Amino acid sequence: MLLLWREAPCLPTMRIDGKVVLITGASEGIGAACAAEFAASGAKLSLTARNAEKLRAAAPAGAFTVTGDLTNEAGRREIVGRTLDRYGAIDILINNAGAGTYEPSWEMPLEDARYLMELNFFAPLALTQLVVPGMRLRKDGMIVNVGSIGGKVTLPWMTVYSATKYALGSLTEGQRMELRRDGIRTMIVCPGYVRTRFQQNVLRGATPDKVRDARRYAITAEACARSIRHGVEREARTVVAPRAAWLLVIAMRLFPSLVEARMAEMNGTA
Ligand SMILES: NC(=O)c1ccc[n+]([C@@H]2O[C@H](COP(=O)([O-])OP(=O)(O)OC[C@H]3O[C@@H](n4cnc5c(N)ncnc54)[C@H](OP(=O)(O)O)[C@@H]3O)[C@@H](O)[C@H]2O)c1
Numbered sequence: 001m002l003l004l005w006r007e008a009p010c011l012p013t014m015r016i017d018g019k020v021v022l023i024t025g026a027s028e029g030i031g032a033a034c035a036a037e038f039a040a041s042g043a044k045l046s047l048t049a050r051n052a053e054k055l056r057a058a059a060p061a062g063a064f065t066v067t068g069d070l071t072n073e074a075g076r077r078e079i080v081g082r083t084l085d086r087y088g089a090i091d092i093l094i095n096n097a098g099a100g101t102y103e104p105s106w107e108m109p110l111e112d113a114r115y116l117m118e119l120n121f122f123a124p125l126a127l128t129q130l131v132v133p134g135m136r137l138r139k140d141g142m143i144v145n146v147g148s149i150g151g152k153v154t155l156p157w158m159t160v161y162s163a164t165k166y167a168l169g170s171l172t173e174g175q176r177m178e179l180r181r182d183g184i185r186t187m188i189v190c191p192g193y194v195r196t197r198f199q200q201n202v203l204r205g206a207t208p209d210k211v212r213d214a215r216r217y218a219i220t221a222e223a224c225a226r227s228i229r230h231g232v233e234r235e236a237r238t239v240v241a242p243r244a245a246w247l248l249v250i251a252m253r254l255f256p257s258l259v260e261a262r263m264a265e266m267n268g269t270a
Contacts, residue, residue: 014234016092016229016233017041020083020088020089021094024123025049027057028197030196033225046079066079070123090141092141093131093141099202100203102202108204112160120164135179136182139183143172144189145189150165151168151169154166156264172186176237192241193219194221194224199212219241
């Protein structure tokens with residue numbers, strides 16, 4: 001037993017100090033809080049979002065910013081290309097930009113569903129494809145995908161959003177195994193309720209009343225960013241923030257009918 005203990009590998013720890021960190025969706029909310037958190041840990045930041053004014057206002061001193069839309073290929077190539085021109089490498093990619101919609105899946109325009117999939121799934125995949133070649137050459141790197149607790153337990157008020165986050169979670173797991181030999185780690189972040197403007201920034205629709213009431217349990221964007229930074233440092237596979245949200249995941253596995261009934265009631269469809 002003692003021998004096993006002594007032979008056990010040390011717990012991984014990644015230093016953020018001096019690392020180049022590219023964060024998407026950094027003009028507000030969790031992305032802006034991550035920018036502050038990683039800047040405080042000594043990272044060299046490259047930040048992106050569509051709104052130039054908000055992005056500049058949120059960026060910590062010394063951060064490099066590139067304005068662009070991640071739902072088109074030109075925007076994605078520009079942020080990666082200009083970051084590489086500026087710093088020569090990208091060590092950590094944080095795919096945080098995302099959006100939701102409160103439209104019932106059975107009647108929403110497919111155009112909206114495609115847009116969400118483009119932003120929440122294809123943009124992280126495309127950015128990963130752009131940064132991985134450099135990471136493979138250096139045999140080092142980390143891809144952080146900001147999913148959602150809705151990517152572990154489907155939220156009926158955001159069914160298609162949940163589907164995009166399930167897809168992102170599966171991508172993160174698969175890439176961890178694909179890129180293992182190349183020294184590249186991947187991490188999925190599953191925030192529960194975080195106090196940001198996410199609910200106002202949705203494509204369409206309004207938050208069901210009972211879901212809005214749950215806002216009193218929400219954590220701050222800063223607390224979420226701290227969990228993400230800590231997860232990167234310990235090279236975690238999954239970060240659930242707050243950790244209490246794991247209880248919902250476990251409850252759904254053990255008592256699916258009960259949890260589904262309660263969620264339908266929150267959605268106003270029970
Ligand atoms: N808040 C929550 O309760 C919660 C819970 C679970 C998961 N999440 C996830 O956490 C991530 C961040 O959410 P948040 O709460 O911080 O949301 P937020 O406050 O609405 O911020 C979203 C960010 O994404 C950027 N963005 C949106 N569309 C974009 C586009 N087409 N191209 C480039 N950037 C775009 C926005 O900037 P511009 O408008 O300037 O482009 C903004 O900086 C998302 O992936 C979300 O799904 C949030």
